[in-house]
Amino acid sequence: LPDIADYGPGESGGYWTLELLESAVRTMVDSIDVALQADPDGPRFADYDHVMIFHAGSDLQNDIFQDSPNDLPSFNIFFGEPPLVDGGTHPLGSVLLLPETTTQDTDPADPIYGALNAVTAHEFGHQLDLVDTYNTLWGWPSVGYWDLMDSGHQILYGFQTLDDPDPIYVYGALPTSFGIWHRMLLGWVSEDDGSLERPGGGAHDIELTACNVQAPGGVKALRVDFSEREYFLFENRQELLWPGGRYVKSDEATGVFQFVSKDFPAYPDSAENIGEYDLFIPQSGLLAWHVDERDFETLYPLNVINPADDRHVILVEADGAGDLGDPYSFDWRGNDRDPFYTGNVTEWLPEGVPNTRLRDGTASGFSMTDLVTSPYLDSDGFVDSTVTFDIALAGQPTGFPRDDRAVVDSTLAQRPATGSLLPLADGDALWLGYVMDSLDPDTLLQSHLIVSGSDAASGPPLAPRAPARLGNTLSGAALLDAPAVAARDWILLTPDSLLVWNIPSPGAPPTPAGGAELPAGPATLPLAIAVGDSAAVFWLGEDGFLYVLDYSLKRGTPAPGAKRAMLATASRGARQDLPVMAPLCRVETADGARLGIALGDTLNLVDPFGNAPVAQYPLPDPGDGPFWIRPVDLDADGVESPEELFWVHVDGRVATPDPAGGAPTLRFAAPLGGATLSAEPAVADLDGDGRPELLLAAGDRVHRLSFEGFAYPNWPLRLGELADLDTPMRVGSGLRAADLTGDGVAELIVFGDSGHLIVADADARPVLGTPRSLAAAPPQDLIARDGRVYAVSRDGFLLAFAGSGGAGVPAEWGAGGGGTDRGGRWQRQHALQPGGGDIAEGxxxxxxxxxxxxxxxxxxxxxxxxxxxxxxxxxxxxxxxxxxxxxxxxxxxxxxxxxxxxxxxxxxxxxxxxxxxxxxxxxxxxxxx
The missing domain is CATH 2.60.40.3080 (Immunoglobulin-like)
Known part of the structure; x- marks a missing residue:
């Protein structure tokens, strides 16, 4: 090879550049390829998955005295344009460059050596697509000796040889094993083989066996999820796996340490690797890791997941000292007080040091208590120390958050459809998933009906768990639950068809129940109305027609086991010119249920079954802005008269129709000071006085108003003041209200745009330990039912939060038509609900x-x-x-x-x-x- 100094920074100092390093490695690859091609029977690059190149001398990382700046650094290079080797037939994607030795700049009188094992093991981790867990910007440790990808390859050992009683000190001769986060990424622990337990919320008794025990079986890791991006990991790390003496097996030719064997073998070749790679960690015990994968799409490829002021993979120090990564601490790479174990710290609680708060400082609701370490000898004589402890995750039901991403066999992103969450009994739920099955624009987004089954003992999971592929993108769904007509039909709309699935009972799988092609796509979400033995589903089409799926011809309940069939296809009514928004809602009039259709500046009350003429009432001119219709029975007489049909515009105007058909009444013009609404409004009674209130969201605030236009004391609720986040929290979802505390009155339920759930009482005070970070971003869909909040995150997790009141609470208010009957134009639903940040100021x-x-x-x-x-x-x-x-x-x-x-x-x-x-x-x- 040419003189390597030709590629270095030279005598004048400076630094290596990426261009020089790439040029040097390409020259090495070309030289090696020429030599290999000269031997027709020699090895070829294509025969191997990974390639390491060893060069003479030491490396730049071990130039302690900084007097040899032309030393090559040890590193991985992943070529953007792979060089062609093996005679131009094989592209070489990556190379690991390593030195002949890592020993230099040591004191001859008291030498300390460097072992090649250290740099080889660490750098090969990058070949396996792992990232460094140390602070790559400053070169400081972050998790220290507890992970090979940080300082696990830098532990100093003292050894004695048979010939010399004086110890020899070596750095990195026996690198530690990977931390549990990297083991999980590699698939060495997983739910598939039972080595990783992921219980979700609730209370659980946990027992972990030593993660480095070679024998299969046993739970070796625990994962507790708080959102789809943030979670805790636990592992049981043990120094000693053999109670007797041990022997370090080394290569006879080079002296390189290979592994640790039990006792002293009769012959060196009979030495047995017992997997004791953690022999020199500071202390055995339970390690707790705090992982936040937010921004990993950017940080992971750049290998900067743990900068000093923004760590994403954190080892929780049991003593709370904060030594790890502190350059002023002697123990900045770790010490014997970092693990939890009997004789040290045996609990981890929501408050104190350390505490179980999340990275943004909000409460996680998690606690760990009653930890006991119990060493014992297994049947083969090995030490197998178990750790037992209790965990509890308050507010989160058992089995949640539920990761449904793996349900669909797709390597690309999975996203929920809008307005599609349907909670069922016993924690089961259905939702519609958009899955990118390919990069073909014609089949880019495919929809799947995903059944998220519960593992709780209270009921069987829905089956089959595998989803049904529905072919095209979906607009959301309506549930028609009319036992006299069509029990639990779920009506889905695509841009060109109608699909109906039936759920005969909460524990039964959904089954297809018919469908029809549509001449035009939907302009609104479907709305189901059932009265007695008549039922129909309505929506407006983009062609301006009102579509009706009429069940009224079907009388009585079908016989058990009878084949389900659609008795009528969708029919078109009178054509209308659709404005930007055309909300549908159900209105209870003195003459019975009516379908409310707001078209431009006119509200139409339509008899859903054609038994009465259409009643029309003028509305204010909406312009180009969206609006909502909210029927509110203010006088509690069971009837929603015209003056109780509230028109709420995105600019904050609130009006009601004139019962006599005259000009509408503007109840209040700008109750929020001119701010633009950032989410659909809600109606609720938060103080239990029997009079509903109007809840409006704008920017970072939720306002509570009487229907006379007066603001309640202590309001608005300011989300930006509830948590000390880098970016102040804003409203990120539609507003809901339900009794989650069991006190008989409803609470406000809303997600911030940061993914935090907030539950607030009538005095605008957060309750139930909220804000709680349940998602990395605002959810796609949100429903309150039976004392729980259900949501579907944008990354394919089914989320749930359990209040303290239990199921069957008395107060539960719908929004957007109630339950799955959402209001609004479905194409815009995504923007109007979760994406409130940009629309908030208009x-x-x-x-x-x-x-x-x-x-x-x-x-x-x-x-x-x-x-x-x-x-x-x-x-x-x-x-x-x-x-x-x-x-x-x-x-x-x-x-x-x-x-x-x-x-x-x-x-x-x-x-x-x-x-x-x-x-x-x-x-x-x-x-x-």
Missing amino acids: WLLYPNPAADWVRLHHPSLAAGTHVRLELFDLEGQHKFTREATVPVDGPFEIPLQLRSLASGVYFCRIEVEGEAGSRHLLRRLGVLR
Whole structure:
């Protein structure tokens, strides 16, 4: 090879560059390939899964005196453009570069040696796609000796040879094993073989065997999930696996340590590897790990998961000293007080040091108590020390959160459909999953009916667990539960068809019950109405027709075992011109149930079974903004008269129709000071006085108003003040209300855009240990039922939170039509519910990739308002500025040309100057070329 100094920083100092390192390795690969090709019977690169290149001398990492800057560092290189080897027939994807020795710069009078085992084992972990758990930005430890990918390869050992009684000190001759997080990533512990237990919420008795015991069987790891991204991991790490003497087997030619064997073998070749890689860890015991996988999509490929001020894989120190990673502590790589064990710390509680709070400082509800370590000898004479302890996760039912991602055999992302969660008995649930089955645009998003079965003893799980593939994207669902007509039919709409599934009983699997093709896709979610032995499902089509799935021809209950069949296909009613929003709702009038259809500035009350003419009432002009209809029985007479049908606009206006058909009455014009609603409103009675209240969400606040327009004391609820988060929490879901405490009155239920669940009482005080981080982002769907909150996260987890009141609580209020009967245009449901952050102030960024521009949009600005937008990259470099003045009252847009922008994330600073003063907002813009 050429002189390696030709590639180094040279005598003038400086640093290696990635370009120089890549050039040096490519030269090595080419030279080796030439040599191998000269031997027709020699080895070939293609014969091996991994390739290591060893070079002469030491490496840069062990240049303690910093006097040999041209030493090559030990590292992995993953080629962006793989070199072709084996005569140009095989692309070489990666190479591990290692030195001949790691010993240099040691004191000859008192030498300390470096073992090649250390760097080889650690760097080979990267070949297995593992990341470093130390602080790669500063080179400081984060979890220390407890993981091979941190400092587990840097433990100093003292050895005696048979010829010399003086000890020899060596770094890394016997690297420790991987921590449990890396073992889980490698599949060495998993739920499939029972070595990983994942019990979910509730109280459990746990027993863990030593994770490095070679014999199969036993639970070796415990995982406790709080959301789809944040969880605790537990492992039982033991130093000694053999009670007698031990022998270190080494290679005769090189002296390299190979493994630890029990006793002293009669012959060196008869030595037996007993897997005692943790022989020199500081202490045996239970290790508790705190993992938060938020931002891993970015951090993992960059190998920066544990920067000093933002660690994502944390070893919880049992003594709470905080030594790990502290450069001022002698024990910054770990000590014997880090594990939990009898004689040290035996409990981990919600408060104190350490505590079980989550990374954002909010309560997890988790506690661990009554830990006991019990060493014993197994049948083969090995030490198998078990650790037993009790855990409890308050507020979270047993078996939740439930990971349904693996239900669908797909290597790509799985997402829930909108408005599709249907809780069943005994913790079971159905939801619709969007699964990216391929990268083909025609089949990109496929929908599956996913049955999330409970493991609780109170009832059998729904079967089959494998989902049904439904073929196309779905709009959500309605449940028709009318025993006299169609018991538990679940009606699903796709852009071109109607699908019906039947759930005959809570413990039975859903079965297909018919369907029909549609001439046009749906413009609203379906709404089911059943009265006596008549029932129908309604929705508005994008072609302007009202569609009806009529069950009224079917009288009585079908005979047991009779074949289910649809008796009528969807039929079209009178054509209507649809505005932006056309909500459907059920209204209880003095003449019976009516279908409420808001079309533009008119509310139509339709007899669902055609027995009465349509009643029409004028509404305010909605413009281009969305609105909701909320029937509210204010006088509790069982009838929702026209003046009790509340029209709630996204701009905060609240109005009711005139019973005589005149102009509508504006109840209050701007109760939130002009703020834009960021979620669908809710109606509830939070104080139990029998008078419903209106709950409105805007930005980071939830307002509680009487229907006369008065704000209640202590409100609004300010989500941004409930948790000390990096970004203040805003409303991230629709509003719900139900009695979760068992006191007979309802509480407000809402998710923040950070994934935190908040349950608040009538005085705007969080209760039940909330905020609780149940998800990494606001959920796709949210329902309150039987004293529980159910939600489906965007990553395919079924979440649940149990209140203290138990099932059968008296107060439960629906929203958006109640239960699964959501209101609103289904295409926009995703944006209106969880994505409240951008809509909260009225501003929205939306793209047109084909035209290469983005538009900054506001639904309603006053004429004369001046808007200034500045775009910056993540380094703060200014890209461009756009300014404009609103010409007339109404919607306003600024087009932004993107041709000059490369792929990346940018920040938009928006300054709005009007009569009310100046406001500054920030929005993020992502560009992908």
